Amino acid sequence: MKTSLGAKTLAYPTPVFIVGTYDAQGKPNAMAVAWGGICCSKPPCLAISVRKATYTYGNLVERRAFTVSIPSQEHVVAADYFGIVSGRDVDKFAVAGLTPVRSDLVDAPYVGEFPLVLECKVVHVHELGLHTLFAGEILDVKAEDACLDAEGRLSAELVRPFSWAPADNAYYALGEKLGRGFSAGKALETKGA
């Protein structure tokens, strides 16, 4: 039996994207965003949704650029902090003891200590309501060398990312591998053929 929970933003998993921007004075800012995800393969694009009231919103409109830094599990406290306070009031990088690194491709900073970074140029802006969706074209992805396996491929086990669960108001680690994509379902494919 299913029970109705109402019209709510409940889904699993949602990401923990740390969105890096510069303000008008060039001060780096970082904000935690869970409303977002990859939205196009060609050109490669990632969407983030932010409220107009955020400091990041003004920076996005002004600079038309952002980065997404993906934290490891040891960065939960900093990631949560980035979602609690506003960059209007404080230099969040300085308080968190993290390094804003200027992207060489877009006009935005990323978190130097975080393992995975996507550098994005804003290509679409869509008003949805309380949130505005910014679609950014991914110009490059940069990963810590320690997160690449012996073949030079990015590895979830080495990045050790985590997710946000809005229903639970909690962060969860990425857990055990359950199966390979475009593979686990092949038994059913044969059945249906």
Added chain:
Amino acid sequence: MKTSLGAKTLAYPTPVFIVGTYDAQGKPNAMAVAWGGICCSKPPCLAISVRKATYTYGNLVERRAFTVSIPSQEHVVAADYFGIVSGRDVDKFAVAGLTPVRSDLVDAPYVGEFPLVLECKVVHVHELGLHTLFAGEILDVKAEDACLDAEGRLSAELVRPFSWAPADNAYYALGEKLGRGFSAGKALETKGA
């Protein structure tokens, strides 16, 4: 040191949204979508991106409605299957042995056996490139009673969802709880005040 991996759709985590639609003849279809996420809090909206070549794309344009069924970890094979084959060629629900349940709110079916369902009305369509983004207003969320805790709240530990890791071409379980939101970062907030 960070290494450039190029302009790619690499992020952690991405969701495994099983998107339910009806075709012109009323045949239910289900498709696995990893490019998507919550995109607005008010009205509550969820975005999915699909290629024009998919059967789901035509259904979305025609019916302006979809559901997202979120699978549990025991549904990995079915979820992967929903991403391998096209509903043009086969009745995926029938092959997977799963039940298409007609939503009472939108013109779309959901997967009866999956623990969490979002019923969405298409409110925005944005062409991004290879993918088209459909933003759906969430009209209701329905959860299996077995996934609600003693206080009637949805629980990640009971839903047991999983995520997709595009870099690894693999599914990963939701793992251990790392901390509470708007809480873990409070120590830094005090430091910055």
